[in-house]
Amino acid sequence: MNEQEQKAFEDEIYAFVGKVVYPTTPAPDDINETMIRQWSEILGETNPAYLDADWAANSSRGHTISPPAMMYVWGQEGFQVTKGRAPNAMSTLVETFNRHGFTGVLGTNVKQDYMKESCIGDNISVHMVIDNISERKTTARGTGYFFETLSTFTDQHDDVVGTQRFKVLKFIPQEQPAAASDTDALAVPTRIPSPRGHDNKWWWDACDEGKVLIQRCKSCHTLRHPPRPMCGECQSMEWDSIESTLDGEVMSYTCLRHPVIPGYPKDPICAVIKLAEGTHFVANLVGCEYEDLRIGMKVKGKVEQVDEKTMLPQFYPV
């Protein structure tokens, strides 16, 4: 897009500022107990100000109120949106962006201000305009424009009960690197696997089969972990392995609170475990609270599938 084309394009999009997306439209349902109760049930909301008429009657308000965060819910279009929405100023604006290559879309901010609490029987109307469109910005996602809609919610007394500002970035998506295939984009991150080389592949392959092996020197029978090519005791390079019973004792442990690492459970506990066979081993402790852990406690391990791609020894308190 050259300078002239950009100017023409910007004239076209800035003309949308002030355009009405939804004229004042009353909600199909008045505020009602059933929808509030269902919303609360699903979101785990137990606030008696929304749910308990007896409690509310004695509260400072004297009655229940509608959850403020439901303000936008009442005026939502129904199931017909699955078949597409009727064109309006916003969809036309979005279409204009798309036509010029700004096909990326990202909701970045949403702000609701509540001016008046609503209660059962009220009817909420919504009125939405395109409030502003930014100048051209360079963002981490790509070059684009932010546009913001302003919704104003009124009740049957024409009192403003609240407003919502919703900011959206329309941008030109950056070229995906050729290596990033579609399947990568869909993958939920999994634990970082160990690379597998000459000295450790056999161990991880056995782990995939549900076994924890311990390398053993064929000459002097010394066990060693992590595996390495030569025996530190007799320098023999001949080795085999035994399978661990995964009986063990905690020698030390820590819980990784920060940073949160994609693909891992929150706050994973890691421990150094002395196996019954005598070698030390690092693995996760699970099925217990951090506060209950002690150095010296007995644990028992088993190899478990911990995510879509990973088999890993996990130890439980005995």
Add this chain to the structure above:
Amino acid sequence: MSEYKTLTAADVSVGDKLQSTDIDISTGLVVCGALATRDFEPVHHSKAEAQAVGLPDVFMNILTSQGLMTRFATDWSGPEATVNSIDLKLGAPNIPGMVMAMTGEVTAVNGDTVDINILGENNIWGMHMQGTVQLTLPKEL
């Protein structure tokens, strides 16, 4: 009455931490949350549609996130508090199987009005939402 305590401004100082909580993001919560907020956009209930926009599975809609955010604030304050505003920056999607940790801290107290900075962070992609809920707390009860 007494089973629901509501904080007053005198109980609150800048730097107070809210009791953190973990929310399991199940398919049920995503799909039913969309239903409860009458958000029938297919990306919130159809895995195929969600994958068509590049995500691995259905993802939580904004109205559900807003509801969880205000719930987190009023669970702390008690039911006599009035919610004045909720100002959210949106981050990574919440997808079934993730766990979202919610943490919060009081960042301002002006008279009876308190600002709480709240972070909802999922264990896979990090920040899902971050922002400020402003409450007005009741005068001495």
Add this chain to the structure above:
Amino acid sequence: MVANIKDKTVIVGAYNTKFSKSSGVSELSLAAQAVKGAIDDAGLKPEDIDGMATFTMDTNDEIEVARAVGCGELTFWGRSHYGGGAATGSLHQAVMAVSTGMAECVAVFRALNGRSGHRFSDGVSGAITTADAIHWGWYMPYGLLTPASWVAMFTQRWMHNTGVTRDALFEVAHATREYAVKNPNAFFHERHFDREEYDNARMIADPLQLFDCCQESDGASCVIVTTPERARDLRHPGVSVRGVSQAAAPDQEQMTSFYREEFAGIPEMETAARNCYQMSDLTADDIDAAVIYDAFSPIVLWQMEAWNFCGHGESGDFVLDGAMRPGGRLPCNTHGGQLSEAYIHGVNGIVEATRLVRGTSLNQPSKDVNHALVTSGVGIPTGGAILGKMN
């Protein structure tokens, strides 16, 4: 056999760049600034530098630094491996080069955008293609991914074995912070903290909380090592290297030596200390002040034991008696340490130890500092050096 290096080499220049969270410049630029600053401090000229020593982890090629600074011929370069374990390791390289005549003036530097570039707390995740990968593979799948988590594993067991409590960890962090408060180049300049703030800081990896961990920083540090003959003509009183040692111990892993029968200890540092004392003909009693590598608070305590300032398990009481403080037995990390000044992989520690012996630390102890100890990172092959006034 004891290495024959005593007093054959002298530190004559020392310099730190500005430390920051975002330097806004390349690591090469930081390296060049640090090397040039140390050359100026020494009263040398760029063309006098004929050797360079740094970390294998440093991204700056010696020849690039030399071109940037305008050095002439290089007749020596050497690198030392293992992260912060290379702090005095690179000094070790320089000392060997100068004492054998391989080079006359060696710049020992470390430059990193440790905050705005690669952050150590990101752990060992990501594209790792080195031979180390197999080693880290024993820990990555479990989430044992960060330096804090590896050190936490040692700390938990060491506290269990010795009964040392968080009081001692706090004392390390607090004594160091109080020094940083007076250092304008420190991240925590003029920022005191107290036990409540320390206890309330976020948990990183139990039992290590935020203020038990160092600052990730952008910046660079450099010292210049040369011969005594050359040093006599230069600007500052020379700071001799009395001893410098590198050591790895049996069953050594990088940060994860969990396979020793008892792993709550740092035998590699005990070896380094023994050799360094032998080389210098000194003992712990001769050390007046120290810069002890402090990527995390507990590792300072272990090193006090390894360098024989107190017995095994007694370091908690040692610091709680005020040993690290200005009037204490061993004023320690007087620049604010890596906990509170900046994390430049311990080379800012060599700069500070040099200043302590010169008598120019911002927190110079009132007593005479004839000998200062400076050490490298812990949990890895490591080392230390004893600096003293040039005779």
